[in-house]
Structure formats: structure tokens, C-alpha cells
Amino acid sequence: MVSCFLIHTVCPVSALSAAESRILxxxxxxxxxxxxxxxxxxxxxxxxxxxxxxxxxxxxxxxLSREASGGLCVEAVLGEEAAALGEADSGMFxxxxxELFPHRSVVLWLGVQSLAFSLVCRPHENLLLAEGVLRNIAxxxxxxxxxxxxxxxxxxxxDRVDALLHRLLPHGQLLFLNHRFAFALDKEIASYVSx
Amino acid sequence: xxxxxxxxxxxxxxxxxxxxxxxFCGRIFKLLHTKDVSGDTVDSLQRLNxxxxxxxxxxxxxxxxxxxxxxxxxSSSCPEQLQVLTSSIIRESFPSSVHSLxxxxxxxxxxxxxxxxxxxxxxxxxxxxxxxxxxxxxHALPILSKMSTVYPEILxxxxxxxxxxKLVDWLRYASMQQGASMSSGGFFSGPRTRQPAPLTExxxxxxxxxxxxxxxxxxxxxxxxxxxxxxxxxxxxxxHVPSYAQPCNDDRSEVDSSxxxxxxxxxSSSRLLPPKERLREKAFEYCQRLIEQSDRKALKKTDTExxxxxxxxxxxxxxxxxxxxxxxVYRAFPCIKALYGRLNGDLAYARALLPxxxxxxxxxxxxAVDSEAVFCQLFSHCPAEQFNEPMLAxxxxxxxxxxASVLQDRVANYRQSFPNILKFLAxxxxxxxxxxxxxxxxxxxxDTAIELLHTILDLPCLAAALDLQQRSACYQASDRxxxxxxxxxxxxxxxxxxxxxxRGLFLYILRPEAGTGDTIDRLKxxxxxxxxxxxxxxxxxxxxxxxxxxxxxxxxxxxxxxEKMMNQLLLVxxxxxxxxxxxxxxxxxKLHPPLIVDQSREILEFASSPANIYSKEDFYTHVVWxxxxxxxxxxxxxxxxxxxxSFFESLEAVLFEITQVRQSASPxxxxxxxxxxxxxxxAKLATRSQDLIPRVSLCxxxxxxxxxxxxxxxxxxxxxxxxxxxRAHELINLLKLPNVAQFVLAPSAGGDGPRWHRDTNAxxxxxxxxxxxxxxxxxxxxxx
Numbered sequence: 001m002v003s004c005f006l007i008h009t010v011c012p013v014s015a016l017s018a019a020e021s022r023i024l025x026x027x028x029x030x031x032x033x034x035x036x037x038x039x040x041x042x043x044x045x046x047x048x049x050x051x052x053x054x055x056x057x058x059x060x061x062x063x064l065s066r067e068a069s070g071g072l073c074v075e076a077v078l079g080e081e082a083a084a085l086g087e088a089d090s091g092m093f094x095x096x097x098x099e100l101f102p103h104r105s106v107v108l109w110l111g112v113q114s115l116a117f118s119l120v121c122r123p124h125e126n127l128l129l130a131e132g133v134l135r136n137i138a139x140x141x142x143x144x145x146x147x148x149x150x151x152x153x154x155x156x157x158x159d160r161v162d163a164l165l166h167r168l169l170p171h172g173q174l175l176f177l178n179h180r181f182a183f184a185l186d187k188e189i190a191s192y193v194s195x
Numbered sequence: 196x197x198x199x200x201x202x203x204x205x206x207x208x209x210x211x212x213x214x215x216x217x218x219f220c221g222r223i224f225k226l227l228h229t230k231d232v233s234g235d236t237v238d239s240l241q242r243l244n245x246x247x248x249x250x251x252x253x254x255x256x257x258x259x260x261x262x263x264x265x266x267x268x269x270s271s272s273c274p275e276q277l278q279v280l281t282s283s284i285i286r287e288s289f290p291s292s293v294h295s296l297x298x299x300x301x302x303x304x305x306x307x308x309x310x311x312x313x314x315x316x317x318x319x320x321x322x323x324x325x326x327x328x329x330x331x332x333x334h335a336l337p338i339l340s341k342m343s344t345v346y347p348e349i350l351x352x353x354x355x356x357x358x359x360x361k362l363v364d365w366l367r368y369a370s371m372q373q374g375a376s377m378s379s380g381g382f383f384s385g386p387r388t389r390q391p392a393p394l395t396e397x398x399x400x401x402x403x404x405x406x407x408x409x410x411x412x413x414x415x416x417x418x419x420x421x422x423x424x425x426x427x428x429x430x431x432x433x434x435h436v437p438s439y440a441q442p443c444n445d446d447r448s449e450v451d452s453s454x455x456x457x458x459x460x461x462x463s464s465s466r467l468l469p470p471k472e473r474l475r476e477k478a479f480e481y482c483q484r485l486i487e488q489s490d491r492k493a494l495k496k497t498d499t500e501x502x503x504x505x506x507x508x509x510x511x512x513x514x515x516x517x518x519x520x521x522x523x524v525y526r527a528f529p530c531i532k533a534l535y536g537r538l539n540g541d542l543a544y545a546r547a548l549l550p551x552x553x554x555x556x557x558x559x560x561x562x563a564v565d566s567e568a569v570f571c572q573l574f575s576h577c578p579a580e581q582f583n584e585p586m587l588a589x590x591x592x593x594x595x596x597x598x599a600s601v602l603q604d605r606v607a608n609y610r611q612s613f614p615n616i617l618k619f620l621a622x623x624x625x626x627x628x629x630x631x632x633x634x635x636x637x638x639x640x641x642d643t644a645i646e647l648l649h650t651i652l653d654l655p656c657l658a659a660a661l662d663l664q665q666r667s668a669c670y671q672a673s674d675r676x677x678x679x680x681x682x683x684x685x686x687x688x689x690x691x692x693x694x695x696x697x698r699g700l701f702l703y704i705l706r707p708e709a710g711t712g713d714t715i716d717r718l719k720x721x722x723x724x725x726x727x728x729x730x731x732x733x734x735x736x737x738x739x740x741x742x743x744x745x746x747x748x749x750x751x752x753x754x755x756x757x758e759k760m761m762n763q764l765l766l767v768x769x770x771x772x773x774x775x776x777x778x779x780x781x782x783x784x785k786l787h788p789p790l791i792v793d794q795s796r797e798i799l800e801f802a803s804s805p806a807n808i809y810s811k812e813d814f815y816t817h818v819v820w821x822x823x824x825x826x827x828x829x830x831x832x833x834x835x836x837x838x839x840x841s842f843f844e845s846l847e848a849v850l851f852e853i854t855q856v857r858q859s860a861s862p863x864x865x866x867x868x869x870x871x872x873x874x875x876x877x878a879k880l881a882t883r884s885q886d887l888i889p890r891v892s893l894c895x896x897x898x899x900x901x902x903x904x905x906x907x908x909x910x911x912x913x914x915x916x917x918x919x920x921x922r923a924h925e926l927i928n929l930l931k932l933p934n935v936a937q938f939v940l941a942p943s944a945g946g947d948g949p950r951w952h953r954d955t956n957a958x959x960x961x962x963x964x965x966x967x968x969x970x971x972x973x974x975x976x977x978x979x
Contacts, residue, residue, distance in 0.1 A: 022202075026248075045251055048251045061625070064625035064626070068623070069732075091586070091589070091623075092589045096629055114196045126430075127586065128504045128546055129507070132497075154201065155204050155245050157241065159276060163275065163276070170333070173337035173341070176508070178411060179411070180411050180415070181420075181423055184415065195275075
């Protein structure tokens with residue numbers, strides 16, 4: 001089971017401090033337990049805070065990984081989604097703070113130029129499958145939202161991300177999709193986007 | 196990708212005023228009441244979605260709009276896009292909207308549980324019914340899986356039975372024919388041409404056994420989709436749903452359509468098993484089939500990757516099943532062993548080795564199967580070959596962490612393999628340091644602890660060597676252009692890496708196992724060779740994690756070290772002092788004070804050379820402090836007057852040398868704290884061999900001149916100079932009363948470090964000030 005999916009920045013954002021990350025899309029697959037003592041308002045706030053912690057840590061992980069590999073970042077443009085994905089760095093780390101995330105969750109991240117796609121997985125998840133799912137979702141996001149272009153479509157067309165998560169990661173369930181199943185779902189997504 | 200435009204849009208969404216928002220909501224409300232869904236409606240809803248999700252604090256939406264959105268969500272004729280948008284808006288807006296959706300939801304967990312069970316009952320009902328539009332079942336299953344994971348006690352026995360039976364059907368008895376595609380046939384095609392084509396395996400061969408996720412078809416039937424969804428959630432279901440004991444009698448009979456049925460007592464009578472046990476049986480068979488199917492060479496890369504994921508999942512599921520019912524172990528092992536034989540040595544499948552190793556760890560004892568080969572491959576080969584695969588590295592280390600105590604006890608080469616395991620850290624320091632902080636204690640064994648300490652200190656060297664090894668493997672020596680492209684520094688190191696005379700050095704650093712020696716003699720040479728790599732980012736990141744590891748190491752080792760080990764550790768600290776934190780020296784000596792006498796020669800040698808001050812001042816200061824604190828007959832009866840005198844003379848010489856006041860002397864490059872610690876230590880030693888008191892008093896009396904000399908005045912602050920002078924004065928006074936001095940300068944009970952000399956909370960300065968004050972008042976009545 002996946003707890004949440006995030007798309008966030010890994011480039012410097014003028015309005016934020018250097019280590020902060022702007023979350024452009026977040027989807028939490030509830031319910032979360034252990035919050036019985038809080039009001040819904042507090043729970044929502046806590047959830048947002050948790051997401052920011054994840055985004056910050058993932059940003060830091062991306063930066064350190066890129067620094068260590070010393071790789072040059074070639075900026076891909078619209079139409080070069082496959083190349084951008086091929087060049088992307090990826091990794092995983094565990095969320096340490098037991099108070100925020102009691103289940104020792106693992107964060108899987110994929111850094112594509114100035115954005116990162118992060119998946120927070122419950123422990124004992126099939127991380128090999130999760131990696132494949134994350135790449136597939138990232139590919140769709142890059143294509144459907146034209147992320148390699150300059151536009152701000154990401155924010156207003158977030159329903160497309162909802163729709164593709166609905167198919168590729170229903171309620172946080174990772175799916176074992178061979179290329180035929182994946183093709184069928186791709187067609188559904190394409191038909192949603194074209195409407 | 197991320198532009199100023201995006202940033203300003205977010206800003207607008209966040210800063211929208213309350214009245215403006217209400218007006219906007221009013222407009223949307225009107226739009227939603229029109230018959231057709233216009234682009235304007237969608238656009239407005241998208242903006243509203245952004246507004247409600249952009250802030251940390253929830254926005255309250257007008258209740259009439261919320262009601263309208265909920266109605267829309269529930270209506271079956273609503274286009275998907277609107278459903279997606281309304282669902283998201285309701286989720287993100289002021290939480291009470293969610294509550295009104297689920298009528299009597301409250302904070303009371305018992306009530307919630309009842310409501311949830313109503314929802315579950317509906318879900319189970321959906322699963323049970325044979326609705327033609329199977330799309331509903333598709334989503335019911337993940338929801339069910341999620342609820343059973345989070346609230347497993349919610350499901351009643353009947354519900355578990357019902358679901359288990361359904362899962363068995365989907366898992367094992369899905370259709371064997373392709374689904375009818377939308378465009379199959381046409382007006383003129385007869386029934387024969389509309390015959391659905393057979394399913395194939397991933398390599399194109401027609402499939403002959405039951406349907407699994409690794410079967411390909413042009414389009415799939417509904418129950419084949421359910422097969423995929425079922426397998427996707429089966430591990431979680433088996434893990435979380437509690438089992439029950441009563442057998443079920445009203446099992447439906449069905450035809451066992453399996454071509455290759457397992458020949459075993461369990462499966463032939465599987466119809467008689469209760470649903471949970473039957474599900475286990477079928478899941479087991481499914482996993483075995485997947486493992487077989489993974490042997491085929493897939494035509495598409497997606498499918499190859501899926502095969503790997505299926506192997507990992509299948510082995511994990513079989514592991515869980517064997518854990519619940521050990522009778523499966525004997526059926527599982529032949530399969531797992533054959534799988535291991537296939538994957539062993541294939542680097543592309545390295546990640547799949549981990550669940551296999553876990554299986555062996557959990558069940559090899561029961562089955563009396565020898566697991567040595569598996570762990571040998573895992574620890575002796577895997578890290579050396581794949582240290583730079585971040586995902587594998589993470590999973591490998593997680594595996595070690597999860598099983599640390601068992602590995603320590605039962606797998607002989609686990610602890611021996613720390614040089615290999617540390618390669619993962621060298622290759623990915625920032626990503627794995629948190630894990631290694633927890634893992635390190637399990638790698639410490641008494642016979643290899645010293646070697647481990649050296650290896651930790653050499654971690655940056657290891658990172659550099661691994662980097663060179665990789666580059667060397669990529670580029671031919673003759674391809675000079677590629678070589679040189681990497682920069683002159685790296686090229687020089689690469690040359691060194693290739694030289695036969697340095698082979699031994701590199702072979703040692705890159706060794707897979709411990710036990711061939713603590714460290715090499717020519718370590719210094721290795722450091723020089725690799726010096727040019729010191730600035731490479733990977734090496735720098737590695738160097739940053741070394742102090743953290745040392746901290747963990749010393750905390751662990753000092754808890755269980757014996758005298759011999761402590762001696763060895765002290766020697767290592769002195770030998771490699773530039774890298775080691777002084778606190779570890781202190782901790783070691785505090786635990787075992789006789790160390791000072793044991794290693795007096797080495798310590799004396801270290802303390803006698805002023806060169807150590809300039810290169811390792813902090814450590815040197817601590818050495819001096821430790822001498823003052825623990826070189827005493829009260830700690831070690833072997834501490835003779837000669838020993839104290841020889842230490843005294845060495846330190847006195849050092850103090851004299853560094854405080855010489857000459858016309859052309861340059862300002863001191865060491866901190867004032869060193870002076871005060873030296874003075875105090877000399878005074879302490881003098882109280883233990885009172886012949887030395889006149890000498891130390893003479894020495895201390897020169898400190899004023901030193902402190903007031905021109906170079907020192909320019910370099911130290913006014914407070915620091917005052918402190919040196921005051922301290923010297925206090926010590927001189929104190930030493931006039933040797934018995935009192937002995938008491939005041941005795942080791943402090945708290946055993947604190949050489950605190951900053953102006954720390955008024957530390958007992959020593961306080962004690963001394965008190966005595967000094969007393970002396971001052973009564974100085975006229977004291978004998979001189």
C-alpha cells in the first residue's frame with residue numbers, strides 16, 4: 001500500500017528558503033490511524049506538515065545524489081519525455097521520525113530536472129514494483145501535463161493526475177501490470193485527457 | 196519546468212480574499228445548475244480545486260455548494276472529470292464536508308467502526324453479486340484491501356469467508372480465453388471468425404495453464420482484470436486478515452480446470468479446506484506458476500521488469516504462507532532452490548536475491564536445508580559488484596537491519612563481511628547513513644573490532660578507490676582521450692590505480708572480508724596517492740559521515756570492551772589522532788584509567804612533540820587533560836614518582852617552548868585553552884610528587900610575562916589574557932598549600948572534560964577561586 005504520492009520542486013523557489021520544496025500535487029491515500037485525539041482541522045494541518053517534511057527530505061536526497069554523481073543535467077524539452085526519464089535520478093530512504101510517520105515508511109523518489117515525484121510506501125512493500133509504478137506515473141505526468149514545457153498547467157489540470165492515479169494506483173494499491181494491461185489503462189487515460 | 200508563472204498562480208490561489216471566494220463559489224453554484232457541462236464549469240472547478248488545496252488551513256465553502264457537489268459526486272450520469280474534481284474539492288475543503296457525506300460519522304472510534312462495517316458490507320455485497328459492469332468490483336477490491344489493512348478487526352468471519360472464496364475464484368479460475376475486444380468482428384463476420392484468440396505467455400508461446408498477471412492478451416475479460424487486482428492485494432490480505440479455526444461446510448463445487456495440478460495430499464482435497472486455507476493453497480500455486488513463468492524471455496522490457504517484481508512478490512508470499520503453515524515448506528523449497536540456481540550470478544536479478552535470502556533465513560532450519568551458499572553469494576559477492584545501485588543498496592541494508600540478530604547468530608560470514616557491506620555506504624553515504632547508524636553495532640565482533648575502526652576511518656579512501664575501480668573498468672588504458680577527459684587529477688589517480696606496485700594497497704582497501712590484518716603499513720602512501728580525489732563530491736560526502744559512525748562505534752564498543760581491547764583502541768586513537776574526536780579518548784580513559792600507565796610510552800611520545808599541537812590541537816589538549824586527570828596512584832598503583840616526573844618534564848618543556856617570549860616571535864597559533872590546560876595539568880602532577888612544586892611555580896610565574904607580551908596581546912582577547920594570568924596566579928597560591936591543592940586538583944567526581952577555562956560552572960575554577968579568596972584574605976598570616 002502506498003500512503004501518498006507527491007510532485008514537488010527540487011529547484012530553488014524564490015518565495016521559499018533554500019532547503020524548502022514547493023508541493024505542486026499531493027495525494028494522500030487514507031485513512032490514517034492514530035489521530036483520534038485531534039480535530040479534523042488539526043488532522044488536516046498535521047497531514048500538510050507531514051507532506052512538507054517528506055518533500056524537504058526528498059529534495060535533500062535528490063540534491064545530495066546529484067552532487068555525488070556530479071552529473072550534468074541536460075535540459076530536455078517537450079517531446080523528449082522518454083529521454084528526460086532516462087536521465088532521471090532515483091533513490092529511496094526511510095522516514096526516520098517515529099512521531100510523524102509511525103510505520104517506518106520508505107520514500108521512493110524520482111528526480112526529473114527541477115521536479116521530483118515521490119511515493120511514500122508502507123513497510124514490507126514490493127519496492128521493485130513500486131519503482132516501476134512510479135516511473136509509469138511520472139511518464140504519464142510528464143506527457144499529460146506537459147511538464148517539460150514552461151506552462152503552469154500542472155496546477156490547474158491536477159484532475160488529470162487524480163484520474164491517472166485512480167487507474168494506476170487505485171486507493172494506493174500497486175498493480176502488477178504487464179504491457180497489455182498497461183496499454184488498456186493508457187487508452188483509458190488518453191480518452192479522459194482528450195475530453 | 197517550474198516557472199515564475201506557476202509560483203504566481205499559487206500565490207493568487209492562496210491570497211484570494213474571503214468575499215471573492217464566496218462570490219466565485221456562487222458563480223460555480225449557478226454553473227452547476229445549468230443543464231450542460233461547459234468548459235467554463237470545468238475551468239472554474241479546476242480553479243476552486245487549486246484554491247482549496249493551496250493552503251495549509253482548510254477553506255470553508257458555502258454549504259449549498261458543498262451539497263451540490265456531493266449530489267454531483269453521487270450521481271451516476273456525472274462525467275468522470277466532474278467526479279474527479281468534486282471528489283478532490285470535497286476532500287480538501289473544510290473537513291465537515293466529509294462528515295456530512297458519511298452521515299453519522301463521529302470521533303468515536305466505535306461508531307466509526309460500525310459505519311465502516313456498513314460500508315464493508317456494501318462492498319462485500321458488490322463483490323458477491325454478479326454485476327455485468329465489473330468496473331465496480333475493480334475498485335471495491337483495493338478499498339477492501341485498504342480497510343482490512345488499517346482495521347483488520349472490522350471484518351466478521353463471514354465476510355472473510357465470502358471474500359476469500361471470491362479471491363480464490365479470481366486468482367485461480369479466471370477465463371482462459373482473451374476478452375472480446377470492442378472491434379472484434381464486424382457486421383459480416385460469423386461466429387467462427389469471432390472466436391477469441393488464445394492468451395500467450397510473455398515470450399509469445401500460447402499459454403497452457405491458468406491465467407496469471409504474466410499472461411498476455413489483446414484485451415482482457417472482467418475476471419482476468421480481477422485476477423490482476425487480486426494478485427496485487429493478496430500479500431496484504433494474507434498478512435493482515437486474522438485467521439480463524441472453524442471449517443466451512445457450504446463450499447460451492449466447481450471444476451478444477453488446472454492442467455498441471457499439484458500432486459500432493461493438500462491440493463487434491465483442497466475443496467474440503469476452509470476458505471482461508473483454500474486461499475492460501477491457491478495463492479501458493481499461483482506463486483509457483485509465476486516463478487516458472489519468470490523464466491521465459493519476455494519480448495517487452497515492461498514485462499521483463501514485471502517478471503522481476505513478480506519473483507519478489509511470489510517469494511515473499513510463499514514466505515508468509517510457510518510461516519503460517521510450515522507444511523508448505525517442503526513444497527516450497529525445491530521451487531525456491533531452483534529459482535536461486537537460476538538467478539545466482541545474474542546481476543540484473545540481484546534485488547530478487549533478497550526475498551530468497553529472507554526465505555532461507557526464515558525456513559532453512561525447519562527444512563534442514565543448507566543456506567551457506569546463499570549467504571556467501573549475498574555477502575561476499577553482491578556488495579562488491581553492485582555497491583553503486585542505490586535501490587539495491589537500500590534494500591540490502593534494510594534486509595540486514597531487519598535480521599541483524601539472526602544474522603549475527605547464525606550466519607558466519609555476516610560480520611566478517613563488513614568491508615563489503617561498508618562499500619554500500621561508501622557508494623551512497625548520504626542516502627544510507629541513517630541506516631548504518633543502526634546497523635553498525637551488529638557488525639562489531641571482538642576479533643575484528645580494531646580492523647573495523649580502521650575501515651571506518653578509511654571510508655573516504657574506500658569511496659575513492661571504488662570510484663577509480665569503476666572508471667578503470669569503463670575505460671581502456673589505451674583510450675587516452677576518454678581517460679584525460681575526466682580531469683587531470685582523476686587521470687593521475689587512475690594511473691596510480693593501474694600500477695602494479697600499488698596493487699597490494701588497492702586490493703587491501705577493496706577487500707571483501709575482514710581477517711587479513713587490521714590495517715596496512717603503507718596507509719600513508721595510499722592517502723597520498725588518493726589525495727587528488729579528496730575533493731570529489733562522493734568522497735567529501737563520505738568524509739562527512741565518518742564522525743557519526745565513529746560516535747556509534749565508540750558508544751557500542753566501550754560498553755563491552757575488555758582491557759586488552761581498550762589498550763588497542765587507545766593505540767589506534769593515538770596513531771590516527773587527526774581524524775578522531777577527542778571525546779572518544781576521554782570516554783575510553785574514563786572507563787579504564789590504567790590505560791595511561793599501560794600506554795605511557797606512546798602517550799608520552801605524543802605529548803612531547805609540539806608538532807602535534809599545530810596539527811591536532813583539540814586532540815592534543817584532551818591528551819594533556821587526560822594525563823592530568825588519570826595519571827595518579829589512586830587510579831593505578833603502578834604509577835611511580837619516576838613516571839610522573841617524566842610526564843611532568845615533557846609537558847614543562849612543551850609549555851616552555853610554546854610560551855617563549857622573543858622579540859620576533861609570531862603570535863601564538865594555538866588557543867588560550869591549551870595554555871590553561873597545560874598549566875593545570877602540570878600543577879596536578881606536581882601535587883602528586885611534591886618535589887616538583889617549586890619547578891611548576893617557577894614555570895607559572897613566567898605566564899604573566901607571556902600573556903602580556905605584544906604578540907599575545909594582539910592575538911588573544913582581553914578576557915582570555917586575564918584568565919591565563921588569573922589562573923596562573925591561583926595555581927601558584929594553591930600550591931603554597933600542597934595538601935589543599937591535592938584535594939582541589941584531584942579528579943572531579945563528574946569526570947568532566949577540560950571545560951572552557953572561563954566556565955564558571957565547572958567546579959575546578961570555582962573551587963580554586965574559593966581557595967584563592969581565602970588565601971588572599973589570610974595571606975598575611977600564612978608562612979611563605
